[in-house]
């Protein structure tokens with residue numbers, strides 16, 4: 001598995017998203033993914049399925065040291081004492097003594113970022129996580145987080161797929177040596193039926209979903225597609241044996257549009 005090195009972290013370029021992978025499906029898919037060679041699992045306390053994710057991790061037989069586990073602190077739990085409690089809950093759910101990466105799931109303007117970042121750094125110093133990171137941070141917030149943090153920030157996890165131009169955030173992260181992790185990397189399934197991606201994929205013997213994932217990797221991103229189907233785990237993994245030509249990269253770039261976001265952020269607290 002290829003890795004991206006960022007501020008001391010070595011993050012496998014392909015991970016498994018786990019949102020909505022509940023009950024037996026969640027445990028089974030995580031177990032199967034690890035057996036197939038996935039080495040990076042993206043979890044979150046707010047998904048309500050960390051226990052099942054933990055079951056899959058332990059059932060896989062893959063050694064803990066060989067798995068990169070990410071989890072996230074919900075935006076409601078960013079005050080220091082709450083954050084600490086949330087992290088301990090995640091570790092208990094997953095049945096691990098630490099995670100590789102702990103993310104602020106979503107910024108919350110009602111809680112001072114300095115306090116949250118301070119608590120994240122404490123979690124790292126005390127061994128609950130090996131690295132810290134952020135998610136859904138804008139350019140201004142990335143700069144702010146870097147200024148406030150005494151520990152390096154490994155990644156900013158953001159929505160990114162062919163329908164969304166994330167160049168500004170990507171460039172800001174690059175300036176700070178922060179890796180970008182692309183969530184919804186197949187646009188919640190929309191990329192799969194896309195005519196342009198399908199046509200490009202045919203020239204490489206690949207599917208539209210694979211083109212979407214490959215395009216992100218060639219832009220330097222880490223991708224965390226989710227599937228509840230075992231057969232799709234292999235399809236989403238088969239993205240390292242071809243390379244999109246510059247003209248195809250440019251054609252995928254052109255799919256971006258202002259309303260390209262697939263995640264509704266209406267519920268999220270706003271900073272501006």
Ligand SMILES: NC(=O)c1ccc[n+]([C@@H]2O[C@H](COP(=O)([O-])OP(=O)(O)OC[C@H]3O[C@@H](n4cnc5c(N)ncnc54)[C@H](OP(=O)(O)O)[C@@H]3O)[C@@H](O)[C@H]2O)c1
Pocket residue numbers: 016017018019020042043105106135136157158182183184185186187188189190192209224225226227228229232235236263
């Ligand atoms: N930090 C954040 O705020 C945040 C927000 C959203 C997501 N995330 C993380 O990012 C992960 C990925 O995002 P996502 O789950 O929203 O969307 P996604 O991975 O872009 O898309 C998942 C959807 O695509 C389908 N799919 C997957 N592989 C396929 C294939 N090869 N062919 C056809 N359909 C396929 C899946 O259906 P089937 O199950 O039927 O295959 C599912 O409906 C999440 O699971 C979560 O871990 C983080």
